[in-house]
Amino acid sequence: MLDVSVRKRQGDFLVDAAFNSPAAGVTALFGRSGSGKTSVINMVAGLSRPDEGRIAVNEAALFDSAARIDLPMDRRRCGYVFQDGRLFPHMTVRANLTYGMKLVPAARRVIAFDDVVGMLGIGHLLDRRPARLSGGEKQRVAIGRALLTSPRLLLMDEPLAALDETRKGEVLPFIADLPRHFAIPVLYVSHSLDEILRLADTLVLMDGGKAVAAGPVEDVVGALHLSGAVDAAEAGAVLTTTVEAHDPAHHMTLLAFPGGRLSVRRMDLPVGAAVRVRIRAGEVGIGLSPPRDTSFQNVFPAVIRDIGPPQDGQVDVRLDAGCTVWARITTRALETMSLRPGQVVHALVKSVALTRADVAGHEAPPPQRAAG
Amino acid sequence: MEALTLTDLEREALSLSLRVSLWAVAGSLPLGIAFAWLLARRDFPGKVLVDGLIHMPLVLPPVVTGYVLLVTLGRRGVVGQYLYDWFGIQFAFTWKAAAIASAVMAFPLMVRAIRLSMEAVDRGLEQAARTLGASPLRVFATVTLPLVGPGVLTGVILAFARSLSEFGATITFASNIPGETRTLPLALYTLTQVPGGDAAAFRLCVISALLALAALVASELLARRMQKRLKG
Numbered sequence: 001m002l003d004v005s006v007r008k009r010q011g012d013f014l015v016d017a018a019f020n021s022p023a024a025g026v027t028a029l030f031g032r033s034g035s036g037k038t039s040v041i042n043m044v045a046g047l048s049r050p051d052e053g054r055i056a057v058n059e060a061a062l063f064d065s066a067a068r069i070d071l072p073m074d075r076r077r078c079g080y081v082f083q084d085g086r087l088f089p090h091m092t093v094r095a096n097l098t099y100g101m102k103l104v105p106a107a108r109r110v111i112a113f114d115d116v117v118g119m120l121g122i123g124h125l126l127d128r129r130p131a132r133l134s135g136g137e138k139q140r141v142a143i144g145r146a147l148l149t150s151p152r153l154l155l156m157d158e159p160l161a162a163l164d165e166t167r168k169g170e171v172l173p174f175i176a177d178l179p180r181h182f183a184i185p186v187l188y189v190s191h192s193l194d195e196i197l198r199l200a201d202t203l204v205l206m207d208g209g210k211a212v213a214a215g216p217v218e219d220v221v222g223a224l225h226l227s228g229a230v231d232a233a234e235a236g237a238v239l240t241t242t243v244e245a246h247d248p249a250h251h252m253t254l255l256a257f258p259g260g261r262l263s264v265r266r267m268d269l270p271v272g273a274a275v276r277v278r279i280r281a282g283e284v285g286i287g288l289s290p291p292r293d294t295s296f297q298n299v300f301p302a303v304i305r306d307i308g309p310p311q312d313g314q315v316d317v318r319l320d321a322g323c324t325v326w327a328r329i330t331t332r333a334l335e336t337m338s339l340r341p342g343q344v345v346h347a348l349v350k351s352v353a354l355t356r357a358d359v360a361g362h363e364a365p366p367p368q369r370a371a372g
Numbered sequence: 373m374e375a376l377t378l379t380d381l382e383r384e385a386l387s388l389s390l391r392v393s394l395w396a397v398a399g400s401l402p403l404g405i406a407f408a409w410l411l412a413r414r415d416f417p418g419k420v421l422v423d424g425l426i427h428m429p430l431v432l433p434p435v436v437t438g439y440v441l442l443v444t445l446g447r448r449g450v451v452g453q454y455l456y457d458w459f460g461i462q463f464a465f466t467w468k469a470a471a472i473a474s475a476v477m478a479f480p481l482m483v484r485a486i487r488l489s490m491e492a493v494d495r496g497l498e499q500a501a502r503t504l505g506a507s508p509l510r511v512f513a514t515v516t517l518p519l520v521g522p523g524v525l526t527g528v529i530l531a532f533a534r535s536l537s538e539f540g541a542t543i544t545f546a547s548n549i550p551g552e553t554r555t556l557p558l559a560l561y562t563l564t565q566v567p568g569g570d571a572a573a574f575r576l577c578v579i580s581a582l583l584a585l586a587a588l589v590a591s592e593l594l595a596r597r598m599q600k601r602l603k604g
Contacts, residue, residue, distance in 0.1 A: 074505050090519060099506075100506070
């Protein structure tokens, strides 16, 4: 259990965040820049000191103002992967990797050097210096360096933010694989919903220095776009589905979810595997009757629950299709179709984005995008 | 060939100069690093004053610095008399006095160089080392110090060169005693005071210039090697 409850005044900004999450898998701190994510993770690491509060990992208090506990950062055993890597430029990759490891008593080392090097694919870099690594390689070494201290918690502060899309792709799969390889809880800071949907199990939404929501990713994300914490284009629903069947003739895979089935481009996953998919509000339309003669493959009945306030000629409609799905339609469509809450309609899904293919610990290949 | 061999007087002055300068630099380096760290990394009341005091020898006439040293560390000085009475230590009019005078004069240059490069060290790297389990002292020894290496080198070379050329404070505090405190500049000065010393004085000029040049070249080569290490 990761238990955080901190207050700290920084000039005019007050960080006042409290949340807890299971000490397994990835907990994401998500919010706009300036929402206090990094402040919180720095307090967990001990880089800055809360005015008051408590920070504990599996009942071990790292900070507790009431009990006057404030472990210095070198004794917190929190591995920290910084946005900018922060590799020691005067040491080889190997020396960087073993810097923290050597300071851990051999009996307490639970993560082996060869495992980390193998998993991160950095074996060929060991004798180089950081100046001669690419951004993606640097971040992989930084992750390895933190892991090798056998930390009780791994902190990652936007580890991909400084990388371009290609480099991100060099690092993301390794981070996604961490929980499966090493049983170390991760606290991951990001402002990218894509990253979080791909990686996180638990989501803590930060806004204005406060943790405004915390819980399983699917639950929190559904409520996200009402809070204004994500860009309009990012808004949508996240569903956990299971692979039901494959249709090799059409290169399609059928995914079952509480509201029915989604057919997506074929994925190499065993039947029964859990898959997290994301349906952006902008990719969903509404039909009054089941449409015939269309290319839409994913249509299912749904009930209108809410209709959001109009914005730039568009409204977000919350649909209940056994689970929540959002549809973004124009106000004109809303009026001509005279939609209202309680009405039974059909949700038309243009495309489905696969975000994570190993929910609940299933074996999975690297995620891919699937069009419906 | 005759012209290329050093005379006894030259050899004496040269080896004395080297000894004085080496000791001046070696003795003040730990202090220099400590003060550079203090000024670069700590805020404390009176910081401006400490900074000012360190820089004083740079702006004071060297004779004043030498005189202050004589008054404090001399045989009857404020501190010197106790050093002599209790420990039998006497600096004034020995080569050690010349080393102290050189060290004090060169100190601001050394501190400045090290401080500048310490301020340039990415604090984030030190934080990273802390989160990896290193104590503050270990971080200093394994991250900060290696990264300020080029700055320390510059400081050392500057201080060494300054020590070699030190004259005013030395002659005031340590006097001009042949074989004891008569370093190259003092020997040169002495020669200019005697009729017919011009040729010998010129030779000392050349030796001084060669020495300074050698120090600069050595530092440049070392600095390049350090840069290369950092760049991989």
